[in-house]
Amino acid sequence: MVWSKKLDSDLPLFNYDPIIYNDLVIQRIVDRGKLIAYDKETGDLVWEWTEAEDNYGVDGFKIGVYIKDNILITGWVNLTYAIDLENGVTLWEDKAETNAVAYYTGVKDKFVKYNYNPDIEYFIQVGNVYTGDFETIHHWQREDEYFIGNTLPLIFEWQEVEYIVWSQSKWGIVEGNYESHQFLHLYNLDERKLEWVSDTIPLQFGASGTAGLRPKFYDGQILLDNDAIYSYNVEDGSLEWWQYYGERFTSSRLTCAEGKVFANNNADFMIALDVHTGAEYWRTPTANSMSHIKYNDGKLYIAGGVDREARRNLFIIDSQTGEKLVSHRLPGTDLIGSFDDIIEVDPETGWVYAGDHEHLLCFDFGLE
Secondary structure: OOEEEEOOOOOOOOOOOOEEEOOEEEEEEOOOOEEEEEEOOOOOEEEEEOHHHHHHOOOOOOOOOEEEOOEEEEEEOOEEEEEEOOOOEEEEEEEOOOEEEEEEEEEOOEEEEEEEEOOOEEEEEEEEOOOOOEEEEEEEEOOOOOEEEEOOOEEEEEOOEEEEEEEEEEEEEEOOEEEEEEEEEEEEOOOOEEEEEEEEOOOOOHHHOOOOOOOEEEOOEEEEEOOEEEEEEOOOOOEEEEEEOOOOOOOOOEEEEOOEEEEEEOOOEEEEEEOOOOOEEEEEEOOEEEOOOEEEOOEEEEEEEEOOOOOOEEEEEEOOOOOEEEEEOOOOOOOOOOOOOOEEEOOOOOOEEEEOOOEEEEEOOOOO
């Protein structure tokens, strides 16, 4: 362990993944309304942000953030903030008049989110990083007896064109039976038009849940997950492959690299699949309810979860073979003794940042 910093005395803490940016590691402390920036090499405090807690009594951040030119885009429900990462000063604030989901993805000076009135209408919005101005590019309203819903939108660039992808769902009880219909949508942001809508996304069971709450894009494919993994072609919305795995992947979501999609299943295993064919390269035992998977330099990083011994781990896994290079458990001395479901890796140093429900922890595992 290189260093550790106690985050709060009111325990336990359940935090979001640390954020690595330049010389900083930034920890978001859930239910405390704090963003704390440390020097990533020394653990020295650089700045602390508490504006949302001070003004509204809320955290001011959720899971999804976007960073551009030293500006952190983050938010809480209908609040959106732009924070200067050099000093922790708020550059602008936006307060939406409707409900909103503060999960952001971005490309260049644009980021995307959605606002909504429950079961009535949904708005896909594109924001400007520098000004905080928003534009509604898609509005969907309930038309019949079916309830409606929306997944989180993803903005990405492909062949020099900017796109936004999301799913829309309709569900309800029809003649005593539950029905759920989900459709993937691709929007061409450059031409301001809906490029295509997919056929109904297949579900293994009615209770399989939403496919792709947080969609991913990689190498021409749009990747979704629930208790299955799906790969859609960006060109025409055709489903190239999908495979059912029994339990859900929703704890870790999907990570893509090296022509593969990596996912951690709640049945206590991680898999690596070919992104274009779905062929399985390897499968290795892990645990359920773990952190997001982080990829760096041929290695996969994941922490937390509950295995059969009811203890939490930090794994570093070879992305080519599935071999565990590191399987680490915390000692109980001066630490809670189990990993939180958070992790980040610094691509410059290879150092790993994790937590134990009380501290932010920095490790050097000495891997080349």
